[in-house]
Amino acid sequence: MRKYAKFITAGMTVAMFAMVSLTGCATEEEKEAAKQYQAEAENYKKGNSYKKALEAMEKALEQTPKDKELQEAVEKTREESEKMQPYNETMEAAIKAIEADDAKALDELQESDAGRELAELAKETGSYIYMPEGGTDGKGIGFYTFTDCDCDQWYYGDYSQGKREGNGIWYYASSRTEDGSLYKEVYNGAWSGDAPNGEGHQLVVLGDKVDTDQNFQVKNGLFYGTYDIKDKLEDGTEVSGKYELKDGKYVTISDEELESNNFVVPEEAHLAIAFLYDEAGELKSCTMVYAEDVTKGVKHFY
Numbered sequence: 001m002r003k004y005a006k007f008i009t010a011g012m013t014v015a016m017f018a019m020v021s022l023t024g025c026a027t028e029e030e031k032e033a034a035k036q037y038q039a040e041a042e043n044y045k046k047g048n049s050y051k052k053a054l055e056a057m058e059k060a061l062e063q064t065p066k067d068k069e070l071q072e073a074v075e076k077t078r079e080e081s082e083k084m085q086p087y088n089e090t091m092e093a094a095i096k097a098i099e100a101d102d103a104k105a106l107d108e109l110q111e112s113d114a115g116r117e118l119a120e121l122a123k124e125t126g127s128y129i130y131m132p133e134g135g136t137d138g139k140g141i142g143f144y145t146f147t148d149c150d151c152d153q154w155y156y157g158d159y160s161q162g163k164r165e166g167n168g169i170w171y172y173a174s175s176r177t178e179d180g181s182l183y184k185e186v187y188n189g190a191w192s193g194d195a196p197n198g199e200g201h202q203l204v205v206l207g208d209k210v211d212t213d214q215n216f217q218v219k220n221g222l223f224y225g226t227y228d229i230k231d232k233l234e235d236g237t238e239v240s241g242k243y244e245l246k247d248g249k250y251v252t253i254s255d256e257e258l259e260s261n262n263f264v265v266p267e268e269a270h271l272a273i274a275f276l277y278d279e280a281g282e283l284k285s286c287t288m289v290y291a292e293d294v295t296k297g298v299k300h301f302y
Contacts, residue, residue: 026064034063034070040134041077047131047140048088050081087121090114091130091141098141098156103173103184103205110152110173118143119152129162136162144302150176153301163194170196170301181207187298189218195302196221202298221299222248229274231287239276239284248297253286266290 026034037060044053057074064070090109097106109115122128122145131140142155142164157168170187177183189200196218204212217225223245230240244251253272255265261275263286271289278284 026066030063034060034067037063038070038073044134045077045080046136047134047138048084048129049132049134050077050084051088052132052134053077054081086114087118087128088130090118091128091143092132094143094154095141095156098154098169098171101186103171103182106154106171107173107175107182111175119145122152129159131159136160151300155301157191164191164302165194166191170298172301177206179207183207187301193220196298200298216296218297219247221301222295222297224248229276229287231276231285233285237278237284239278241274241276241286243274243287245296248295248299250289250294250296258286 037056041053041056041060044050044056054074054077057070057077061067061070061074093109094106097103097109110119118128122143126146127142127144129140129142131138133139137160139157140159142159144153144155146152151172151174154171155164155168156171157164158166160166167189168191172185173182174184175182183206184203185205186203187196187200188203189196190198192198197220198218199215200218201215202212204210214227216223216227224247226242226244228240229243230238232238250271250273253275255272258265258272261283263272266288268290271291271294273287273289275283276285276287
């Protein structure tokens with residue numbers, strides 16, 4: 001009788017264990033842990049960081065392995081991760097190129113099949129932002145497209161709620177020039193309101209020729225302030241002076257002032273930037289910009 005009773009008891013224990021396993025009963029601690037991992041996954045998804053989102057979802061499933069809804073959610077995240085991973089690999093490669101200031105590598109990346117696929121994806125909304133740590137705040141990289149020009153550009157730096165805020169590098173590289181020379185334009189500085197604001201440095205290079213390599217004050221992408229200018233006359237005389245920018249425009253000298261100082265006013269459209277003086281303070285020359293309109297800044301960067 002005792003043996004029979006023990007057998008029945010043992011059988012009941014096995015049956016109860018099987019019922020627990022089938023129903024997937026989890027402790028409150030495990031359920032709470034699963035919720036936290038799911039929240040982490042959602043945060044990663046906000047930054048298009050689906051690989052890490054999948055890792056978090058898999059950890060959630062480890063806590064409640066019999067949760068069918070969670071199983072389906074994990075499978076969906078896995079599909080999303082597989083779909084987005086090629087784009088994110090392109091973004092990670094771009095980060096390496098920008099950190100190394102390797103315009104050639106960035107241009108090659110843009111011209112690759114992966115780069116073209118990224119551009120097509122970004123055209124849907126105008127940008128594709130990748131935050132390695134997820135969310136919409138922190139350091140990330142964005143790829144931006146424009147409907148009015150074939151000038152896809154990159155931003156690598158600080159974001160706040162998906163907007164560029166803090167310090168960041170705006171990078172444009174292209175070998176689609178007349179002679180095939182590599183062109184690069186880089187702005188590295190402060191951002192606020194999703195636009196360049198504050199102090200920044202602009203570098204413009206075509207092939208081996210440096211066009212601009214200077215610090216500027218920037219307001220909504222336009223340069224302002226007073227800057228030094230240096231030049232050398234045809235006779236070798238070195239002269240220097242200053243020019244002023246206001247809202248990205250040169251504060252220019254009038255034609256009347258030019259004529260009163262014995263300068264011949266050109267017939268072509270022009271802007272007189274600054275008078276240049278020698279060391280003795282004698283007026284020697286002025287710099288002319290032959291253009292209808294010249295705007296200095298990085299407003300085209302956003």
